[in-house]
Amino acid sequence: xxxxxxxxxxxxxxxxxxxxxxxxxxxxxxxxxxxxxxxxxxxxxxxxxxxxxxxxxxxxxxxxxxxxxxxxxxxxxxxxxxxxxxxxxxxxxxxxxxxxxxxxxxxxxxxxxxxxxxxxxxxxxxxxxxxxxxxxxxxxxxxxxxxxxxxxxxxxxxxxxxxxxxxx
Amino acid sequence: xxxxxxxxxxxxxxxxxxxxxxxxxxxxxxxxxxxxxxxxxxxxxxxxxxxxxxxxxxxxxxxxxxxxxxxxxxxxxxxxxxxxxxxxxxxxxxxxxxxxxxxxxxxxxxxxxxxxxxxxxxxxxxxxxxxxxxxxxxxxxxxxxxxxxxxxxxxxxxxxxxxxxxxx
DNA sequence: GGGAGATAGTTACAAACGAAACTAGCTGCC
DNA sequence: GGCAGCTAGTTTCGTTTGTAACTATCTCCC
Numbered sequence: 001x002x003x004x005x006x007x008x009x010x011x012x013x014x015x016x017x018x019x020x021x022x023x024x025x026x027x028x029x030x031x032x033x034x035x036x037x038x039x040x041x042x043x044x045x046x047x048x049x050x051x052x053x054x055x056x057x058x059x060x061x062x063x064x065x066x067x068x069x070x071x072x073x074x075x076x077x078x079x080x081x082x083x084x085x086x087x088x089x090x091x092x093x094x095x096x097x098x099x100x101x102x103x104x105x106x107x108x109x110x111x112x113x114x115x116x117x118x119x120x121x122x123x124x125x126x127x128x129x130x131x132x133x134x135x136x137x138x139x140x141x142x143x144x145x146x147x148x149x150x151x152x153x154x155x156x157x158x159x160x161x162x163x164x165x166x167x168x
Numbered sequence: 169x170x171x172x173x174x175x176x177x178x179x180x181x182x183x184x185x186x187x188x189x190x191x192x193x194x195x196x197x198x199x200x201x202x203x204x205x206x207x208x209x210x211x212x213x214x215x216x217x218x219x220x221x222x223x224x225x226x227x228x229x230x231x232x233x234x235x236x237x238x239x240x241x242x243x244x245x246x247x248x249x250x251x252x253x254x255x256x257x258x259x260x261x262x263x264x265x266x267x268x269x270x271x272x273x274x275x276x277x278x279x280x281x282x283x284x285x286x287x288x289x290x291x292x293x294x295x296x297x298x299x300x301x302x303x304x305x306x307x308x309x310x311x312x313x314x315x316x317x318x319x320x321x322x323x324x325x326x327x328x329x330x331x332x333x334x335x336x
Numbered sequence: 337g338g339g340a341g342a343t344a345g346t347t348a349c350a351a352a353c354g355a356a357a358c359t360a361g362c363t364g365c366c
Numbered sequence: 367g368g369c370a371g372c373t374a375g376t377t378t379c380g381t382t383t384g385t386a387a388c389t390a391t392c393t394c395c396c
Contacts, residue, residue, distance in 0.1 A: 013286040015221050015238055019293045019308075020198045025239050026316050027195035030188045033323040045382090053183050064344060070183055071193050075384065078345060100344040100391045118181040125187045128318055132311075139307050140315075143300075144190050147308075148197060150296055155201040213352090232374060243354065246376060268361050268374040340394090347388070358377070365370090 023147075034124055042117060047072060047080040049117070051104070055090055056114040060103045062095070089113055191315075202292055210285060215240060215248040217285070219272070223258055224282040228271045230263070257281055 015021050031046065038044045044052070050070040055061060061069070067077045081104060084090045089110035092102040106114060129137050183189050199214065206212045212220070218238040223229060229237070235245045249272060252258045257278035260270040274282060297305055 013221060013290055014225055015218065018221075018289065019296060020195075020202050020289075021218070021238075022312050022316075023191070023195040023198055026312055026319070027188075027191040028239070029316060029319040029323065030191055033319055034188050036323075047382095050183065050189070053181060053186075057182055062344075070189075071196070073384070074345065075347090076382095078347090079382090082346090098344085098392070102345090121186065121188075122181055124322075127322060128187060128315065131318060132314065136307075136311060136314075139304075140187075140311050143304060143308050143311070144194055146300065146304075147296065148190075148194050150299060151194070151197040151201055154292075154295060155197065155204075215352090230374075241354070242375065243377090244352095246374095247352090250376090266362070266374085270375085338396090340396105341392105342394095343392075344390085345388105346390100347386105349384105349386085351382105351384080353380105353382070355380090356378085359375085360373100361375105362373075363371085366368090 030128065034121065037120060037124060038117065041120070042113060044113075044117075045080075047076050048084055049121075051077060051080040051084060052089065052106075052110065052114055052117070053121075055104050055106055055110070056118065060093070060105045062101045062103055064101065066104065084110070198296065202289065205288060205292060206285065209288070210281060212281075212285075213248075215244050216252055217289075219245060219248040219252060220257065220274075220278065220282055220285070221289075223272050223274055223278070224286065228261070228273045230269045230271055232269065234272065252278070 035046050038046070038049050050072060051066055054066045054070045058065070058069075063074065063077045063081055066072070066081070067074050070077075072080075081090065081092075085092065087109075088107055090104050091107050093105060094102045129140070132140070203214050206214070206217050218240060219234055222234045222238045226233070226237075231242065231245045231249055234240070234249070235242050238245075240248075249258065249260075253260065255277075256275055258272050259275050261273060262270045297308070300308070
């Protein structure tokens, strides 16, 4: 019993090299900086920013479309939109053809704020990658697309007949 | 004023190509799949998983060290550790030399669960990148490191004398 | 044209979270 | 040796978030 190696000397799993963990930290650090920017200068949080950005991008969208585009649940969209409306940054235009939904659009104040935040956001993203070569930037975009697609496939129920049913 | 182009035809900011947004969605999709794995099979959430993984990796660590290593605030670590202790997966060993802290270690049950989850987690990460070339995997690791470092620098207060003071 | 089921969006409730206050114990300095 | 200040960890409190229930409207089909 001289050497009590109850487990192989190096554990095969180290958090610091575990991709999901690394992605999570990277995203958190980036979001943190950006959120501080929005928050300090404009008193706006990330869900509100995403709605503002989506409405700014499309000029007139339903809440549902915002959720799809900005990857947010409908509750979050509803709350963020309510907050933006209260602050006079967006307005609701009821859809005459479908009483359930309404289009969201920027008010003049909303346009003004969007006009200020958007360049700031773009500059933040630009500074983030300005030390990368063009090839690296392209690789990054491609890799993100690949991982997004791959993770989406892995999360999806998979072709019927596979291990998806509840019991498995 | 014949053409009333209140804004250039294409907005320069599109959420779908905005790096911080893309990172956030990628991380969320990956974490979601992983979290479902842990949760369905072991009834464990991500903060608990991170603590378990860190304790499993180092055998005996203080809560503070866990927080540093796993990028969690001390409150989150405290709660996750309490939960794991309640379930009999980790135990606390008071540090005789410093009454403020205690070392966390896996119980036999905790070892068993770690032994089950770790390979599962590694397999998940492996499947995530199995469609990538070796070069792509290397590039991904390198790019994550670069972005992590860069975002960290950008968030840091910066050299004294810069625009950091509150008023700016 | 009227009811069953689907859909857009809001509200209600409960879990998760972080900031700040708090407890307990250590360290350095007089 | 004792007090001022620091550190590890927990608890408290208010905020944010997600799930589920609900409202209002639409669509399909008889």
